[in-house]
Amino acid sequence: SLATAAPPTFHPTRLPPYQSLCANLDTVRKVTDNAPLSLAEKILFSHLRNPEEVLAGKRGVDLRGKEYLPLRVDRLAMQDASAQMALLQFMTCGLPQTAVPASVHCDHLIQAFEGAEADLKRSIASNQEVFQFLSSASAKYGIEFWAPGSGIIHQIVLENYAAPGLLMLGTDSHTPNASGMGCLAIGVGGADAVDALTDTPWELLTPRLLNVHMTGKLSSWCTPKDIILHLVSKLTVRGGTGRIVEYSGPGLASLPATGLATMSNMGAEVGATTSCFGYNDAMARYLDATGRGEVKLGAEQAAARGLLSADQGAQYDERIEIDLSTLEPVLNGPFTPDLSTPLSQYTRNAKDAEKRDHPLELSAALIGSCTNSSYNDLARCASLARQALDRGMKVKCPFDVTPGSEQVRATVERDGLTSLFESVGGRVLANACGPCIGQWDRKECQGKENVILTSFNRNFKSRNDGNSQTHNMLASPEVVTAMAFAGRLDFNPMTDSLIAPDGQPFRFSPPEGDELPAMGFTAGEVAYLPLPAPQPQPEVEVAIDPSSSRLEHLQPFGSAFAGGKYELDNMGVLMRIKGKCTTDHISAAGPWLKYKGHLSNLAENTLIGATNAETGRVNSAVDYEDGQEVEDTIPGVAKRFKARNQPWVLVADHNYGEGSAREHAALQPRFFGCQVIVARSIARIAETNLRKQGVLTLLFEDEADWERIGAGDEVATKGLEDLLKPGGDLRAQVTLLVKKRGTGETIEIPTKHTLSRAHLDWIRAGSALNVIRQQAAS
Numbered sequence: 139s140l141a142t143a144a145p146p147t148f149h150p151t152r153l154p155p156y157q158s159l160c161a162n163l164d165t166v167r168k169v170t171d172n173a174p175l176s177l178a179e180k181i182l183f184s185h186l187r188n189p190e191e192v193l194a195g196k197r198g199v200d201l202r203g204k205e206y207l208p209l210r211v212d213r214l215a216m217q218d219a220s221a222q223m224a225l226l227q228f229m230t231c232g233l234p235q236t237a238v239p240a241s242v243h244c245d246h247l248i249q250a251f252e253g254a255e256a257d258l259k260r261s262i263a264s265n266q267e268v269f270q271f272l273s274s275a276s277a278k279y280g281i282e283f284w285a286p287g288s289g290i291i292h293q294i295v296l297e298n299y300a301a302p303g304l305l306m307l308g309t310d311s312h313t314p315n316a317s318g319m320g321c322l323a324i325g326v327g328g329a330d331a332v333d334a335l336t337d338t339p340w341e342l343l344t345p346r347l348l349n350v351h352m353t354g355k356l357s358s359w360c361t362p363k364d365i366i367l368h369l370v371s372k373l374t375v376r377g378g379t380g381r382i383v384e385y386s387g388p389g390l391a392s393l394p395a396t397g398l399a400t401m402s403n404m405g406a407e408v409g410a411t412t413s414c415f416g417y418n419d420a421m422a423r424y425l426d427a428t429g430r431g432e433v434k435l436g437a438e439q440a441a442a443r444g445l446l447s448a449d450q451g452a453q454y455d456e457r458i459e460i461d462l463s464t465l466e467p468v469l470n471g472p473f474t475p476d477l478s479t480p481l482s483q484y485t486r487n488a489k490d491a492e493k494r495d496h497p498l499e500l501s502a503a504l505i506g507s508c509t510n511s512s513y514n515d516l517a518r519c520a521s522l523a524r525q526a527l528d529r530g531m532k533v534k535c536p537f538d539v540t541p542g543s544e545q546v547r548a549t550v551e552r553d554g555l556t557s558l559f560e561s562v563g564g565r566v567l568a569n570a571c572g573p574c575i576g577q578w579d580r581k582e583c584q585g586k587e588n589v590i591l592t593s594f595n596r597n598f599k600s601r602n603d604g605n606s607q608t609h610n611m612l613a614s615p616e617v618v619t620a621m622a623f624a625g626r627l628d629f630n631p632m633t634d635s636l637i638a639p640d641g642q643p644f645r646f647s648p649p650e651g652d653e654l655p656a657m658g659f660t661a662g663e664v665a666y667l668p669l670p671a672p673q674p675q676p677e678v679e680v681a682i683d684p685s686s687s688r689l690e691h692l693q694p695f696g697s698a699f700a701g702g703k704y705e706l707d708n709m710g711v712l713m714r715i716k717g718k719c720t721t722d723h724i725s726a727a728g729p730w731l732k733y734k735g736h737l738s739n740l741a742e743n744t745l746i747g748a749t750n751a752e753t754g755r756v757n758s759a760v761d762y763e764d765g766q767e768v769e770d771t772i773p774g775v776a777k778r779f780k781a782r783n784q785p786w787v788l789v790a791d792h793n794y795g796e797g798s799a800r801e802h803a804a805l806q807p808r809f810f811g812c813q814v815i816v817a818r819s820i821a822r823i824a825e826t827n828l829r830k831q832g833v834l835t836l837l838f839e840d841e842a843d844w845e846r847i848g849a850g851d852e853v854a855t856k857g858l859e860d861l862l863k864p865g866g867d868l869r870a871q872v873t874l875l876v877k878k879r880g881t882g883e884t885i886e887i888p889t890k891h892t893l894s895r896a897h898l899d900w901i902r903a904g905s906a907l908n909v910i911r912q913q914a915a916s
């Protein structure tokens with residue numbers, strides 16, 4: 139039964155610490171001699187743990203792309219897939235509660251198949267143990283738990299937690315969605331999440347700044363989605379890497395806050411760290427509508443002290459101008475979000491069989507998801523459905539609507555939008571990720587070439603239904619809805635007519651819809667809602683079935699340096715990797731994802747994508763124990779080392795561990811006993827993640843030495859003691875003493891490193907979590 143309740147009660151933990159942020163900003167201004175600051179710099183620097191130390195004698199621009207900022211984050215959100223390992227790691231620290239307010243959201247594990255109710259029931263049954271684990275761990279540590287059915291992480295965060303000036307992390311790449319509310323929200327891996335949960339300084343390489351200045355006003359068919367689809371095509375999928383996109387200009391004033399969220403959500407599609415917008419009236423209206431008058435009040439005071447907008451004269455690394463009046467709706471895709479075509483041109487070309495490489499008929503049209511499921515989006519789409527319904531028309535292809543949250547779902551149902559979508563043949567799916575993340579069980583199109591049109595954010599091959607022949611085109615929800623009535627891609631709703639059942643032509647008028655519900659939001663099914671700021675319940679036992687194949691308690695890693703011994707010896711060499719070795723090669727995804735919370739099962743995929751330089755084969759390694767030569771899979775040989783308790787060295791090529799922030803790529807080798815990785819170069823995030831797990835990472839002083847070490851060699855260190863002993867010399871050089879297989883000759887391989895004192899603490903203790911546990915116990 140649906141209760142028509144008000145939005146969840148506001149709790150002070152949802153109010154950013156404006157007083158201390160403003161005080162910190164004053165310090166920053168003093169230290170930087172009042173140099174003009176951008177908005178992104180203000181939010182980042184006001185979250186510095188030690189602004190005097192980091193900024194002394196420098197300007198913000200000096201740090202960009204060069205120095206790391208040790209930051210204190212305000213809040214963390216985790217989705218059900220990535221939360222598992224983050225919480226399992228946090229549990230090993232022995233802390234009674236999380237250091238910052240945190241929330242868990244059950245959304246990714248819900249499959250779309252028949253419709254909201256049945257899908258939810260089935261997904262809860264098949265993921266029962268994971269949901270129970272997440273809910274019991276949340277109760278124990280005082281985390282807000284949003285149950286399956288409550289909605290998609292990013293929409294819930296926007297409605298409840300996102301607030302101007304906040305710095306928050308989320309274990310999902312579209313976390314920047316929350317930045318639509320004037321904060322900095324950044325997507326991270328589980329290891330960074332644990333930093334936030336344990337109050338360890340979270341380090342971010344100072345981003346470069348890209349200013350997008352907007353003038354003009356969008357035309358009636360154009361939406362914020364078209365702005366970001368246009369920008370993605372300008373910047374390409376890599377154009378935002380290492381950057382924050384800071385928007386400015388008078389064009390912003392006419393956009394709803396939820397539209398800004400759509401734009402910052404898809405900043406992830408250009409690889410941006412996040413996006414940001416100065417505090418404005420649309421945000422104030424949204425805060426009011428979502429029951430957060432106190433945040434509005436605090437934000438207004440902080441804005442008056444200069445925290446929530448850029449200074450005149452702030453410096454940016456790049457600038458792009460967009461006149462919104464010149465934009466027209468676009469379609470992006472297929473297979474990449476940066477391939478953009480204006481709607482008029484696309485539909486013209488689509489009519490021309492020679493210019494298109496896919497069928498014209500739409501096999502499905504989908505709106506909603508974390509990217510575009512605001513009340514405003516759905517109201518505007520409903521206005522189109524109403525026009526068509528009045529002329530007796532129905533959609534010509536399956537038309538699915540994914541509400542972003544229970545609050546949006548219940549509100550659009552109350553306001554009659556749901557019945558409108560259903561009257562024209564649409565179907566409302568569960569409040570969850572479903573088709574957006576590939577949780578779309580769609581048997582009818584398996585293996586067949588087909589085209590879908592969605593208002594989602596990603597359109598890589600196989601993303602939605604696992605079928606590599608599904609061409610996914612991205613557009614605004616309004617364009618998706620209108621085109622669903624044609625069921626074809628050569629229909630331009632701005633200029634073309636359809637034939638209504640009465641035989642007369644029908645043309646859509648431009649969409650219209652309220653920015654926010656006139657009667658306010660309703661919370662819907664209140665059973666899904668967490669307590670605001672729940673208290674930790676230490677007596678709760680975290681639910682992990684010892685016979686589970688999906689969840690397993692993590693055992694803390696031991697230290698190799700107990701008892702005051704700081705050199706390593708008797709290490710084997712697992713293999714020498716040749717060429718690319720990304721996080722996908724180290725810890726593959728796909729079918730392995732179900733083991734995200736079970737390290738020993740997941741570790742069965744360790745390095746299976748890596749190429750062995752000595753055998754020339756992928757997933758091949760050779761063990762030389764006792765002079766015997768045994769070739770096996772890489773995890774097979776790693777297990778042999780673990781079984782005989784022998785630590786090992788991994789030899790890697792350039793940019794080892796590039797790709798994602800996936801912490802499993804560091805946990806798995808360590809689980810099998812990896813103690814040292816020596817490489818030509820290592821990707822920065824992978825390197826930090828490895829050190830966090832207690833793995834010593836070294837680089838060849840002379841890259842040619844990569845060839846001089848291989849399987850069957852025995853390795854020891856020389857000089858590690860000078861570095862690693864408490865108060866050691868950070869400039870000390872570590873040399874690897876390599877006893878060669880066969881000849882028994884020992885050669886010396888000099889290395890270099892970029893270890894900091896904190897990294898040495900982690901390595902000495904066996905892991906960063908061990909350091910935290912020791913501190914908690916003392």
Ligand code: F3S
Binds near residue numbers: 310571
């Ligand atoms: Fe991500 Fe889409 Fe869910 S982008 S959060 S999968 S709705």
